[in-house]
Amino acid sequence: MNRLLGITIFVLSLLMAWGWLEYDDFVHQPLNLPPSGINYHLQAGTSLRALADDLQQKEIIQKPILLEILARWSGQAGQLKAGEYYLPADTTPTQLLQILSSARVVQHSLTIIEGWTFRQLMKAVRANPVLVKTLDELDDQQIMARLGYENDHPEGRFYPDTYHFPRGTTDVEFLQRAYRRMQKTLQDAWTERASDLPLKTPYEALILASIIERETGLPNEREEIAGVFVRRLKRGMLLQTDPTVIYGMGERYDGNIRKRDLTRDTPYNTYTRKGLTPTPIAMPSGAAIEAALNPKAGKSLYFVATGDGGHYFSETLKEHNNAVRKYQLKR
Known part of the structure; x- marks a missing residue:
């Protein structure tokens, strides 16, 4: 009996030792x-x-x-x-x-590109594999209502940046975050705006900033282009900017602007209508908003693309026409 008990204890000890070694190895x-x-x-x-x-x-x-x-x-x-x-x-x-146990979950990202339209933004949101989709069957007005901003036109309302978020974030949460960021950026810039601007509201500043964003991709030109537009607005001149015409053309735009497009009147044709467009035409960057509210002083009233991404600025129509012949017609 004692011998059997001893063997049992020995076997149990071996099993415990083996179990501990396996556990420790695991x-x-x-x-x-x-x-x-x-x-x-x-x-x-x-x-x-x-x-x-x-x-x-x-x-x-x-x-x-x-x-x-x-x-x-x-x-x-x-x-x-x-x-x-x-x-x-x-x-x-x-x-x-x-x-x-850490709650340090994986962060996914989606970038809103400067100059995107709301249509381009929603295409990216709907294509994102991580965001939970709740807006896919809704039109623009319904989307803004779902976000809680039913009286707002969606264009230009979402701040361009890279946003990080965990899996399970909804498209509504993502867009609300970008909307609030734009609102704060716009309000902060509005309080620091230059004096004597022909802009009555932050929304008008957002519209002008979107036009500036679409006119140039060069950071050092934004304030100068803003200065041209501000001076033209003060004088009651037409803005005559192609990106607004393109936006007004919608799906008719095929990559080219023709003379008939410049003369065909739409709410966004700044060749036929004075003042700003009724809404923004794109999502402006913070830099474009700053430029709209703090334009560069000067006398230039015209500019033309030089073909290398930049623009030539002119004070007189004669100088501008010469620049058009040099940089546009010869090309």
Whole structure:
């Protein structure tokens, strides 16, 4: 009897020693992950058992019971937080539980490009694979109403920048964030605007900034182009800017502007109508807004593209016509 008890104790000791060695090896051995690592999405409400089973099913671990023991032994069983996490290739089970308890979820990104129209913005939002789509079947007015701004025209209302967000963010949340950023940027710039501007409201500044954004891609030209437009507005001159005509043409624009396009009247044709367009024509950058509200002083009233991305500025119509012949007609 004593001999049988001794053998039993010995066998149990061996099993415990073997179990401890296996557990210790599991804790410090990296998970079965690809060299580039993976993004792992821990769904809300997932239990520790379900997590361990899912990892086994994905062949990331072999024995889910060991992960459960580790989580309960370390006190992290109740600390796991839902979200998408990046797991590097060398992640150990101990590190796995630390990562899943950290709430440092993966951040995805979407960039709103300076000069985009609202149509281009929505195309990018709808194509983004991470954002949760709730606006796909809505028109522009319905989208703005869903965002909480039903009386606003959408053009120009969203600040161009790169936005980071976790998986599960909705298209509404993304757009509201960009809208609020534009509102704050515009209001801050409006309070620091130059005196004696022919702009009555921040919205008029947004319209002018969008035209400036579409007229030049050179940062050092924005304030000078703004100065031309401001002086023309003060004198009651037509702005005569091609980007507004293009915007008014809509889907009729095929890459070329013809004489008939310049003479065909639309609310956005600044060759036929004085003043600003009724709405912005694009999403202006912060720099374009600053330029609109702090234009460069000078006397130039005209400018023409030189073909290298820049413009030639003129004070008189005669000088401007000469520049047009030099830079446009000869090309």
